[in-house]
Amino acid sequence: MKPTRLTQIILVIIGLVGLAILAYFYWQGDDKEDTGNDTKEKHETVEHSQYSGVDIITDTLEEETFYKAIHYPKFKEQSLNDAIGKYVSEIEQSFQEELDKQDIESLQEHPAQLYVTFDIYPVTDEVYSIVFEEEGYFGGANPRLHNKVFIVDLETNRLIKQTEIIQNTKENKEELHNLLFNGFKDSEQYSPFLNEDYLKAWIQQENNEFSNMYLTNQSVVFAFDKYEVTAGAAGMPEIELPFEQVREILSDEWLERLNEQDKTDSDESTEPNSEKNEEKSKEEPKNDVSENKKRVALTFDDGPHPTNTTKILELLKEYDAKATFFMLGNRVDFYPTIAKEVAENGHEIGNHTWSHKDLTTLDSETIKQEIDDTSEIIFEATGQKPTVLRPPYGATNKQVEAATDLPLTLWTIDTLDWKSHDPEAILKEVKENVQDGSIILMHDIHETTVEAVEPVLTYLAENDYEFVTVSELS
Structure with a gap:
């Protein structure tokens, strides 16, 4: 039987209502799924x-x-x-x-x-x-x-693209192979571990785009993955080729651009701090510490931070407090002026490695590089060398200890600021655990930690604690 016009209208209405119901439950389901995904901190x-x-x-x-x-x-x-x-x-x-x-x-x-x-x-x-x-x-x-x-x-x-800088031609690849081979052979660190066949296979890839190549203002650098062209003991080797060695294989555009940059850099000093700065830092008097008062060392890890660290410095100044800042090398590289400000305010600067890796998982050479590179950039930024080392996560062993002359400094109170992100909870940890000689761990990369610093300073000052650096505790 042919449906009437009224029947058709009713069927359309029923269909629209059904679609509306399906859409409602669809969106409700999506909301529930999204809520579940947001439970992670x-x-x-x-x-x-x-x-x-x-x-x-x-x-x-x-x-x-x-x-x-x-x-x-x-x-x-x-x-x-x-x-x-x-x-x-x-x-x-x-x-x-x-x-x-x-x-x-x-x-x-x-x-x-x-x-x-x-x-x-x-x-x-x-x-x-x-x-x-x-x-x-x-x-x-x-x-x-x-x-x-x-x-x-x-x-x-x-x-x-790297192939804009060095084009993938047979002649360029042959010359680049020779340069890299000689670079490995001249390296005391990498020479024993080079696999010549692996290097040759890497350079001869038909569609090699040299994607592991980067530039500095003075050289072309090739960064290889572990095991890519060397034995695993070499880690992740990097071979640096000064511009004068690679000029013949650079494209005309980049030869011109880098020539101009090279001229500019040659006119600038590469020594950001003089020896006088180092001597001056050695002569600065330490914070006077009373023998009768209880002492506590506030420490801040993972900085410097462009705003949080500055705010903490202002709070410490109000309480005439000195602290120790354990800095990451890659953060100092990003914020050298903040690191310098910490030093100029008379606080102790500690080494927290370059990139916050668990040192106990690394080989001796990499451990040393993580520490030494950080000490170097701290000196470049502040004119002072770090006086203490805090290994990330407090993870250490004999291999870590052998890699540095810096004294290793951990903590006695973990405020768990990295976990709670709650100023009241941070203060509670201090109140429940502080005693004479405590070393308190906080992180100046968290805004909530900044909010906790003033109440922590107030509580400790009211309870007759004197604020010192970790070196002054020893």
């Missing part, structure tokens, strides 16, 4: 750096079975951020896939860890090399290491 901060046009995003997440800390740059141009963001997402996805394969009990005993850090190398006023280093740890096994390079031109707002 995730912290993300965005900070300005000393490099023009470059901000820094820090993304941390801590769970019972894993911890990850990812640092990456943010630019004004969204297309550059999209490229970096895609790379970061791929790392996180790969980490999660590997995490899903692991035994849950093993992860509870040895939580997985993911660290992504980066260094910035200015090439010209508008060109930066961004060099990422990824480290993944699963169940106490050897770390998985990988480098990733981006060369960014902020003038044209695009990523520069």
